[in-house]
Amino acid sequence: MNAVATIDWHDQIFETLQDHDVKQVYHVPDAGHGKLIEACQKSNSIRTLALTTEEEGIPLAAGAWLGGQRSVLLMQSSGVGNTINLMGMTKTLRFPFLTLITMRGDYGEFNSWQYPMGQGTPKVLEAMGVLLYSVDNAAEVKATVDAAARSAFNGGQAVAVLLRQKLIGIKNFGKK
């Protein structure tokens, strides 16, 4: 194994979220974010909320901010479309918003059903005024999430980090 392959970027994201005093983490079940979600669930300093749809994450983040807490929404690119109408709240209320998105339909995807929303993800987020950070290299995950958190919580922006499929690995359901 080379040095890059041994970097545990899930752990690094967890540490970065803690460094930025994130108190509420919203998610739907996701293999790509699985290890991070587990770390959050086991943490005493973070409240982890399972959602019925990604859309719930936007008003939750707005409510948390009204109450003085920082939050993050973890989702897959397939869930991004569910959030778009309420994503407008980040503009209307002008509150800091951070989302980390594991990409599907992106790099070597085998499932054709993942391509429409995966390929549409950057465009629809941009259309809603969300700043995009993108990372496909494990060595750059920590710095990228840290910069995104600064843009959000210090700069007051709505920010999405796209964790590219090249980083996460290609899901193949056991096929070669």
Add this chain to the structure above:
Amino acid sequence: MSTQAQRATLQRRPLVKKILEGADDNLLVIAGLGSANWDITAAGDRPLNMPLWGSMGAPVGMGLGLALAQPAKRVLVITGDGDMLMSLGSLATVAAQQPDNLAIVVLDNEKFGETGNQATHTSPRNNGPTDSGAGTDLAMIARGCGIADSATVREASEVAQLVKDARTRKGPVFRLVKVMVEKLDFVMPPQDGAHLKDRFRQALLGHA
């Protein structure tokens, strides 16, 4: 035709005014777009009110995020049946968290008031070709989602208890209130979302 809506006798404005009477810094209020927004504003605009002008389906999620961030405060979500129907899943998310400081009051007139009083799904079935719903029972849905303390209020004699439940009862509390269809004045709070958010945070946290 005898419908639930026609049988409803409670008027939303005086009801909301009673629920919010004597509101102090301990009470944080979020209202859904449309009538619920005008209702809480008619009771008296205040910085710790967050009245929404859009974002249908958002109030319960906002209330939950706020309740978890401010466990020592009372968080009250007031919204309508149309808004609630758009985010039924959020009731299950509330149930999973069991916030003891959150109350949700849904004013159910069985109509989409902002678009011309079309029937919502809470309207009765078989109510004619243009005014039929599904008889959807939102209190039963809330209970089914896991909010055990869920009830329906129909009578004036139940209002005093409703006020207590909304303000002080251990949450999560869900109350469905059947209210009349009425034509009421628009009583509007400031519209700018960033301003509403900043004045709320200033009042609650001492900084925007």
